[in-house]
Amino acid sequence: MRTGVKSIRALARGLEVFKAVVKRRDASLQQLYEDTGLAKPTLLRMLKTLEEGGLARRSLGDNRYRVSSGARLFFLPPSDADLIAERAAPLMDALCREVLWPSDLGVYSDGAIQIIESSRYQTPFPVNRHLMGYTVHVLMSAMGRAHLAFSPPAVVREIIERLRQSDDPYDWGARDPAKIMRSLAAIRSAGYAVREPGYGGWVRPGQGDAIAVPVLQGRRVLACLSLSWPADAATVKQIVSRHLGQLKATAAEIAAKVAAERDVGS
Amino acid sequence: MRTGVKSIRALARGLEVFKAVVKRRDASLQQLYEDTGLAKPTLLRMLKTLEEGGLARRSLGDNRYRVSSGARLFFLPPSDADLIAERAAPLMDALCREVLWPSDLGVYSDGAIQIIESSRYQTPFPVNRHLMGYTVHVLMSAMGRAHLAFSPPAVVREIIERLRQSDDPYDWGARDPAKIMRSLAAIRSAGYAVREPGYGGWVRPGQGDAIAVPVLQGRRVLACLSLSWPADAATVKQIVSRHLGQLKATAAEIAAKVAAERDVGS
DNA sequence: TGCCGTCGTTTCACCTGGTGTAACCTCATC
């Protein structure tokens, strides 16, 4: 993105003040003055603005500033997927710079894999963009197969059971569990998943190909990270030998970042 | 307070942008442009700033802005007391302007009444300030007695039981429940509580006096609202005849505001 | 009661920094 946009000092400082109020649950002007180093008139104006914006309030009784309870309305608790996507984004960006091919991040949700982040914008190659929020099929896509292969048996059973009831032809593979189990074993020993041959028509200017690895937290698959490229540019073997290591490393970094975040939250 | 402080436009607009992003869970620049009416370069700069401040992020995959999950760190869930205090403050301010004597707002917590808001700053008379956060005794203070008198019997029993185990001499009245019950009945029929004679030494330049009424939500006492004045300025009878109506009306308004807020939250 | 120190508020003049128009670039669609 290489954005040369300048930021707005007045706003940045206002946010600093807000954070300072949050940090102390209540704060006097003097304390904020000491904490932030801003001039008192400046603080007064900013706190007035925060107050009018519904983020802070000033108590009558002690003239101290507090976080407005109305502020809770602005902060709907973020989903796990949001958190993972946010931690993953810079790492995926870095990966894309090294590898040049784009990668996607997906989570299992409701019988499908949902794309929650993607670096397709970052690559100069004509792969399909507009993928965010779309879903791909568990049994057909590289990410779905990686998710299954590295999930505990109980989770796998549950997902398969769910897919048996699906009307979608792409999910009908769930009716032959034995076959699925064989592929999953192969994926586990290889360390990565490819998509079911013939699936993935969504890369338009020629067939695309993809591999996927899991983002693991203990035994749980948090998400899956894929790498895509036009099929005519390289074979799976070539890509694996060149980039599988980087892909796995990125997945591990994502897991580590999310884990670090979890600790803070508790 | 009558504050002549000016607010900061850049900050106010930045908060608007943030709210706009919150409103749509994710938003393109174009959408924010339409929603806020701000120029796009302005939006870019503000969003950049929000991003750096950890409140927003821009997804790689679709270039859309979302609320950062890091914003969660700023958000400590506000307590009920905070919410009540915030709703009550402007009403207490108004009351104080009419009546000229200050009022306090308290909630029962852990065997005592905690002062969570106060309009003592607003009154020109030399009553004790610095009350926020202090606690007063349930059986002795006007607010504590109002709390008990208008609470359901089960709650009253629980509180009395708690106070029996207190070391504080001011709580020893709990050892004669029958006497307490008689006072509570009297308070209920009068519609307001006064403090136990002799209690309330904390109004310094001469004894102070106070009456208190409950802020009711259904059968629950959310908080208690008191009105204080120097004992030599007026008798309880005079104050009751002049101001009890206003005090009760204010308590009812507080209850209504909090109830309205609750509905939004659900 | 008067003095003093602390903390909050107001004033005001400087000039930085926020602002929007206009031009430009990128990408998707047909």
Place this chain on the structure above:
DNA sequence: GATGAGGTTACACCAGGTGAAACGACGGCA
């Protein structure tokens, strides 16, 4: 490859953000 929509950059104007300094309110102390 033309068209249009959405996103970004450049630039020049001047509103508006800024902090020093003065002022005011309050509490503590003796």
